[in-house]
Amino acid sequence: MISNFLTKIISAKLKIFAFFCLLITVFLLWSCSQKREKVVTLNFWAMGVEGEVVSRLVPQFEKEFPNIKVNVQQIPWTAAHEKLITAFASETLPDVFQLGNTWIPEFNALNALAPLNNFINKSPIVSAGKYFEGIWDTNIIDSTIYGIPWYVDTRVLFYRKDILKSVGYSYPPKTWDELHSVCVKIKGKYKNQKKYAILIPTNEWAPFVIFGMQNGSGLLKDNNRYSDFSGKKFEEAFDFLIKFYREKLAPVDMQQVLNLYQAFAEGFFTFYITGPWNVTEMKKRLPKSLQSSWMTAPLPSPDENYPGYSLAGGSSLVLNKDSKNLDYAWKWIEYLSKSETQLYFYKLVSSLPAVKEVWNDSVFVNDPYMKAFYIQLNKTKATPKIPEWEQIVFSKIQQYAEAAAAGKMNPEEALRLLDKDANKILEKRRWIIDNLAAK
Amino acid sequence: MKSLINKNILILFLGPSLAVLIVFFFLPVLAALLLSLTDFDIYSLGNISYLRFIGFKNYNGLMNDPLFWKALKNTFYFVVVGGPLSVGVSLGAAVLLNSKFLPLKKLFRLVYFLPVVTTLVAVSVVWRYIYHPRFGLLNYFLSFLNIGPFDWLGDPALAMPSIILMAVWKNFGYNMIIFIAGLQNIPVELYESASIEGAGAWQKFKHITIPMLAPTTLFVSVITMIGYFQLFAEPYVMTQGGPLNSTLSIVLYMYQEGFRWWSIGYSTAIAFMLFAIILIGTIIQFKLQKEKYV
Numbered sequence: 154m155i156s157n158f159l160t161k162i163i164s165a166k167l168k169i170f171a172f173f174c175l176l177i178t179v180f181l182l183w184s185c186s187q188k189r190e191k192v193v194t195l196n197f198w199a200m201g202v203e204g205e206v207v208s209r210l211v212p213q214f215e216k217e218f219p220n221i222k223v224n225v226q227q228i229p230w231t232a233a234h235e236k237l238i239t240a241f242a243s244e245t246l247p248d249v250f251q252l253g254n255t256w257i258p259e260f261n262a263l264n265a266l267a268p269l270n271n272f273i274n275k276s277p278i279v280s281a282g283k284y285f286e287g288i289w290d291t292n293i294i295d296s297t298i299y300g301i302p303w304y305v306d307t308r309v310l311f312y313r314k315d316i317l318k319s320v321g322y323s324y325p326p327k328t329w330d331e332l333h334s335v336c337v338k339i340k341g342k343y344k345n346q347k348k349y350a351i352l353i354p355t356n357e358w359a360p361f362v363i364f365g366m367q368n369g370s371g372l373l374k375d376n377n378r379y380s381d382f383s384g385k386k387f388e389e390a391f392d393f394l395i396k397f398y399r400e401k402l403a404p405v406d407m408q409q410v411l412n413l414y415q416a417f418a419e420g421f422f423t424f425y426i427t428g429p430w431n432v433t434e435m436k437k438r439l440p441k442s443l444q445s446s447w448m449t450a451p452l453p454s455p456d457e458n459y460p461g462y463s464l465a466g467g468s469s470l471v472l473n474k475d476s477k478n479l480d481y482a483w484k485w486i487e488y489l490s491k492s493e494t495q496l497y498f499y500k501l502v503s504s505l506p507a508v509k510e511v512w513n514d515s516v517f518v519n520d521p522y523m524k525a526f527y528i529q530l531n532k533t534k535a536t537p538k539i540p541e542w543e544q545i546v547f548s549k550i551q552q553y554a555e556a557a558a559a560g561k562m563n564p565e566e567a568l569r570l571l572d573k574d575a576n577k578i579l580e581k582r583r584w585i586i587d588n589l590a591a592k
Numbered sequence: 593m594k595s596l597i598n599k600n601i602l603i604l605f606l607g608p609s610l611a612v613l614i615v616f617f618f619l620p621v622l623a624a625l626l627l628s629l630t631d632f633d634i635y636s637l638g639n640i641s642y643l644r645f646i647g648f649k650n651y652n653g654l655m656n657d658p659l660f661w662k663a664l665k666n667t668f669y670f671v672v673v674g675g676p677l678s679v680g681v682s683l684g685a686a687v688l689l690n691s692k693f694l695p696l697k698k699l700f701r702l703v704y705f706l707p708v709v710t711t712l713v714a715v716s717v718v719w720r721y722i723y724h725p726r727f728g729l730l731n732y733f734l735s736f737l738n739i740g741p742f743d744w745l746g747d748p749a750l751a752m753p754s755i756i757l758m759a760v761w762k763n764f765g766y767n768m769i770i771f772i773a774g775l776q777n778i779p780v781e782l783y784e785s786a787s788i789e790g791a792g793a794w795q796k797f798k799h800i801t802i803p804m805l806a807p808t809t810l811f812v813s814v815i816t817m818i819g820y821f822q823l824f825a826e827p828y829v830m831t832q833g834g835p836l837n838s839t840l841s842i843v844l845y846m847y848q849e850g851f852r853w854w855s856i857g858y859s860t861a862i863a864f865m866l867f868a869i870i871l872i873g874t875i876i877q878f879k880l881q882k883e884k885y886v
Contacts, residue, residue, distance in 0.1 A: 263634065548853070
């Protein structure tokens, strides 16, 4: 009897308890589903200074799209590559992220990127015609578009107007021959001051690749299956650059030019091929009295078609193929690609806008240093779009260019060994292509 | 029955740490060993069917890879020159700091130990300035002796000695502390009786200090050798392996191949080569020390 009574009480209590549990669960579920319907959170990764500053663009976007929240994570450039690949391996890549445009082939090989052709076809904001042709092309692999240029980057010639004038030139060199003869004149004039005419850092691959491309070398051949550095076109360009070291027009052992700007100010060198980041630095670091004495110019060309080609650098915005929020993430890309956003972004960090019409703004028109960049950006060429390319340039071209510049090898031997090493790196690619063909 | 209980107790006590060791050490090592027999790379990461089992081709490739030999040579250079130098400097500093006549011992100990606890990145920024060819402190001092200027980190012949100098400066404090502990364990009576017998300072050092420090020296030199074989951070921060790969160490090469170019198969093969080298080096050192002092 008593036990019966007890069970009744207990079961009654249990019922109340169960009821409350149910209530709480329903409430939780309801609130969750409310949230899920209302706000989507996008994860966005960006690198370097751009990554720091881009969060300032978020509030405006979130105002326009109240149902999208953007969660920006900044990653330093030095760790970016490792972090992105590790994230891919552990399936934690963000919905949308920034990618250096030479990394796109690699992430495409990983099958990590969403094709953007359909998004672009429907987009009122993004279309191929609005972008610089060479840069846009770096995002296309086998006619599929994987990235939208965010900001761009190319190399131009920085030079000292006053030194150039002192040897009788009122304009920057337009051809290779002219570049060489100006350098000889400068070296001759300042012979006793231990000065050089041009800085071609031996630890930078860019000049070698640029001059090779200018001369018409494809860098690789046979559908990028074999290396072509011993090819005549590349060899000519390589020899041309090595000549500057041999004739002491360029310093060989000055890797350690720790203070580049001071050296430029001292006239230690007159020419330097480098990128847009140095415009800001030169403005900041050169003494006031020198500010009117330096200028930028498009690169000289091996023939009469001035200017010569330069690198199609920069960063693109890409979508993670496995993201569940592709449509929302695309909205974020569109927002970053709007002319107003691009201009505002330039004012924040001086990253050159990828959208051409932004360059009509007075900020660019009134900046004499920017003119060369605009002209050069219209003449850029993509490097081979294969995952191995970065390894070939950074570890191999750099290595052999350095050896040839320092006189440890003659150029011919350096290029032969470079070809051998590059072909070894390309072995897997050849195997995969042959394998697919066999199937 | 008794042995069974013992076994259970053994498993109970050893189990947890064994499990951790197996999961976090032996299995990864085994996986790495298997990986070193494949050509795991960026393509295989994207599509596992592009993974090829290639046997000992990675190891074979290493034998024919001039860069690997270069890295090996550089690493040996660093170990053979830097290791004894570092142990010697530590021993010297320890003996000096153990002297009865030195004031402010604790201050000196602190000062010599400071580089050990300073982060390498901060240290290397400072040393890059010291080594700067045009404005560096080192060249400035040398200019009083009419020597130089040298391009310390830019000249392939000088880059490794410069790295060694910095590494010795940065690391000797740690071994010095161990040596001081060893010195303090030597009974004073030995020195006293030696003095009575008329032994000089050098004889005491040679016949008492060195033999009595033998176990400490063995420990210090093995640890130093293992540590120096794994040279990585100094060239990574200071020179990135340059100029002309003159400071490329094995671990730096392994890192570049593995995490920069994602040739995981190849870089694990490098790791196992390094493992074998360090193992052999340690065995040799143990053998040598035993012959000498036991």
